[in-house]
Amino acid sequence: MRGDVSCDDVRDLAPELALGVADGHEREPALRHLASCPACSATVAGYAATADRLLLLAPSIPPPAGFRARTRSLMVEPPARLAPARRGPSTRWQAPARWLAVAAAIIVAVAIGAGTTARITSQDRALGRSYRSILSQGNGAFFAVAPLQGPAGRAGTVWGYQGSPSWVFASFAPGMPSGTYRASVGTADGRTLPLGDVWIGASQPSWSASLPVALSEVRTIRFTAPDGSAFVASVDPVSPWGT
Amino acid sequence: MAALSPESLLAGLAAGDESAADAFIATFEARVYGLTSSILRDRVAAEEAAQETFVRAWRHAATFDPRRGSVAGWLLTIARNVSIDMLPRRAVPADPVELARMLDATPSPADGAQDAPVSDEVRAALEDLPVEQRRPLVLAVFYGFPMREIARIENVPVGTVKSRVRAALTKLRSRMEVGDAW
Numbered sequence: 001m002r003g004d005v006s007c008d009d010v011r012d013l014a015p016e017l018a019l020g021v022a023d024g025h026e027r028e029p030a031l032r033h034l035a036s037c038p039a040c041s042a043t044v045a046g047y048a049a050t051a052d053r054l055l056l057l058a059p060s061i062p063p064p065a066g067f068r069a070r071t072r073s074l075m076v077e078p079p080a081r082l083a084p085a086r087r088g089p090s091t092r093w094q095a096p097a098r099w100l101a102v103a104a105a106i107i108v109a110v111a112i113g114a115g116t117t118a119r120i121t122s123q124d125r126a127l128g129r130s131y132r133s134i135l136s137q138g139n140g141a142f143f144a145v146a147p148l149q150g151p152a153g154r155a156g157t158v159w160g161y162q163g164s165p166s167w168v169f170a171s172f173a174p175g176m177p178s179g180t181y182r183a184s185v186g187t188a189d190g191r192t193l194p195l196g197d198v199w200i201g202a203s204q205p206s207w208s209a210s211l212p213v214a215l216s217e218v219r220t221i222r223f224t225a226p227d228g229s230a231f232v233a234s235v236d237p238v239s240p241w242g243t
Numbered sequence: 244m245a246a247l248s249p250e251s252l253l254a255g256l257a258a259g260d261e262s263a264a265d266a267f268i269a270t271f272e273a274r275v276y277g278l279t280s281s282i283l284r285d286r287v288a289a290e291e292a293a294q295e296t297f298v299r300a301w302r303h304a305a306t307f308d309p310r311r312g313s314v315a316g317w318l319l320t321i322a323r324n325v326s327i328d329m330l331p332r333r334a335v336p337a338d339p340v341e342l343a344r345m346l347d348a349t350p351s352p353a354d355g356a357q358d359a360p361v362s363d364e365v366r367a368a369l370e371d372l373p374v375e376q377r378r379p380l381v382l383a384v385f386y387g388f389p390m391r392e393i394a395r396i397e398n399v400p401v402g403t404v405k406s407r408v409r410a411a412l413t414k415l416r417s418r419m420e421v422g423d424a425w
Contacts, residue, residue: 015409020324021389050416052312053365054384055319058278064290067276068268071294075264075301 004029010040018047144215146233148223150176158233162215169208170221170233172200179226186220187213198223249314250307257304268297274315275322282326282385292329296322327387368418376411379404 010033016022017030034041148156148170156172168185178201185193195209200223211218223231247255247263252270255263272293279292299321307317369377379397382388390408394401 012405015405015412016383016390018412019383019387019408021383021387023389023391046416047412049312050412050419051380051384052316052320053419054369054380054415055278055323056316057366057369058274058281058319058322060273061277061280062273063276063293064286067272067290067293068265070290071268071272071297072261072264074294074298 005033007033007037007040010034010037011043014040014044015047017044019051146221148172148221148231148233150231151229155231158221160211160215160218160221166211166213166215167208168195168211168218168221169206170223171206174202174205176200176231177225178202181223181225181231183207183209184222184224185211185213185218186222187217188219189217192222195221250309253300253304253307253314256301264301267300271315271318272297275318278319278322279326282323283329288329289326292322292326295325299325323385323387330386364419365415368415371418372411372414376407376414379407380411380415383408 010017010030013022013026013030017027017034022030034044144160144162146158146160147154148158152175154173155176156170159169161167161169179199181198181200183195183198185195187193193212195211198207200207219234221233225231247266249267249270252263252267256267275296276289276293279296280286280289283289283292296318300318307314311317369380372380375397379390379393382393382396383390388396390404391401393408394404397404
């Protein structure tokens with residue numbers, strides 16, 4: 001008997017420990033036991049070696065063209081470069097970590113509702129990977145978000161999604177004047193492209209539209225009120241994946 | 244370079260030798276991508292997982308212990324763990340026919356010919372297991388399913404799954420004489 005559990009307990013759990021599928025509440029005391037029990041440790045190691053050899057049965061499938069070069073490029077660059085590039089101070093739309101975390105949390109919450117089970121021991125990684133995986137199902141690359149600013153201050157929030165298609169979603173603050181607004185997108189090369197007319201009011205507090213350009217090209221989302229006043233979200237999306 | 248052993252290539256990878264890195268990836272890329280593809284069943288995700296596998300191998304090459312197994316086994320274990328972490332949800336990954344097809348594929352002689360006899364031995368041992376033992380073992384090894392989840396899929400008590408997996412591992416261990424080759 002060593003630690004909180006007995007050798008019999010650990011040997012009963014040995015296959016699961018070896019396969020890496022033991023529940024967290026069972027694994028932690030068992031691992032403590034293994035650290036001080038060579039006999040049990042050998043038992044688990046034996047099972048693990050057996051399980052690992054099964055991986056040799058994986059089929060050989062040539063990866064897509066360019067795989068080697070892409071992989072090598074990841075190896076030669078310092079890991080820090082994988083993080084989102086830092087931009088200088090900007091009043092424009094940013095995709096800061098806290099907003100990405102919000103987006104990820106929303107997505108993961110939905111995914112959990114659909115049956116996703118996050119790994120107990122790697123919740124943070126699972127969070128990011130769920131976010132990335134779910135994005136990939138729509139050919140998405142990233143989310144971004146920006147405040148919608150009007151003449152009197154914050155008037156709502158605009159969300160941007162880079163995917164296929166890319167789209168924007170806007171939620172409007174209750175105090176935003178009712179009326180039919182002209183929505184448009186301003187691009188990095190100076191173009192202004194119409195997104196249609198939008199009725200905004202108490203019964204219509206949100207709006208969405210697909211984008212005619214990639215989100216990375218978007219610099220402003222503008223809603224022009226009937227009296228000509230502008231409500232603008234300024235955009236500077238950054239890929240959370242460093243792509 | 245082609246004559247160098249996987250261990251030598253891994254050492255070169257760790258040392259920053261570009262030609263060794265290229266050769267290392269070339270040697271194992273099909274095996275790694277084949278495994279990540281089998282688990283994730285998504286081309287983009289599989290490539291991402293395969294890339295991450297090689298990056299982790301590069302970063303942790305110094306931790307490889309040849310006394311504990313082959314380079315291929317070490318690398319595929321990394322690939323398996325990366326892929327499981329990337330699985331978006333715990334849906335049943337494959338029906339028995341698809342699992343069998345995955346395991347029926349034969350490694351190409353170009354990538355890890357040294358492991359071909361081992362693969363044949365492992366395959367034969369796995370095929371000799373009763374189906375009710377083979378399937379939960381594969382679900383756990385390749386997909387990281389916990390026992391309670393396998394029990395739900397198989398519609399049997401958790402204790403039954405644990406017994407079957409233990410029996411399967413014990414039989415395989417006996418057949419493969421673990422420790423000789425690894």
